[in-house]
Amino acid sequence: MLALVQRVSRAKVTVEGEIVGEIGRGFLVLVCAEQGDTTTEADKLLAKLLKLRVFGDAQGKMNLSIQNIDGQGTQGGLLIVSQFTLAADLRGGNRPSFTNAAAPDLGRQLFDHFVAQARAAHPIVQTGRFATEMAVELVNDGPITIPMRIEPAATPQ
Incomplete structure (x- = not known):
């Protein structure tokens, strides 16, 4: 999962024209399920995301997570948006291939699972709309942009 x-x-x-999700300080998370992903990968990705320490502490070091963005217990927002284009493969030329992305039904199932788990673990969660043309506006703080990937476990033979 990406x-x-x-x-x-x-x-x-x-x-x-309708705002469907909006947050203040926090993370904009673009999420993509790939072929072979399961809820296990979604859960691991969320656990890693919630512990990702990229908010500045009192000394300005990136030591704080989304669950404590200011060192005073303030929790940041999560705006989670599905984006299958993260699975783009450009090895074959200039037109991206998306064959590594999960099929739409599985992608929706894993996205919905990821969002439900996020809502159970974190108080401020907003989303986009799956498989919809969306306009995403953000003010990148830092800028800090982190790619994350959780590989599916190898299947035993």
Whole structure:
């Protein structure tokens, strides 16, 4: 499972002129399920995301997680957006191939699972809309952008 995590001052997702998700300080998380991914990879990705220490402490060092963005217990927001294009493969030329992305049904199932688990573990979770044209606006803070990948476990033979 793939994610591109951007530390933001604020971010929002609009669909047909309607704001469907919006946060202040926190993470904009673009998420992509790949072929072979299961809820296990989704859960591991979320656990890693919630512990990712990229918010500055009192000394300005990146030591704080989304669960304590200011050292005073303040929790940041998560804006989670599905984005199958993270699975783009450009090895064959200039037109990306998305064959590594999970099929839409599996992608939706894993995205929904990821969001449900995020909501169970974190108080501030907003989303975009799966398989919809979205306008994503953000103010990247830092800028800090972290690619994350959780590989599916090898299947025993």
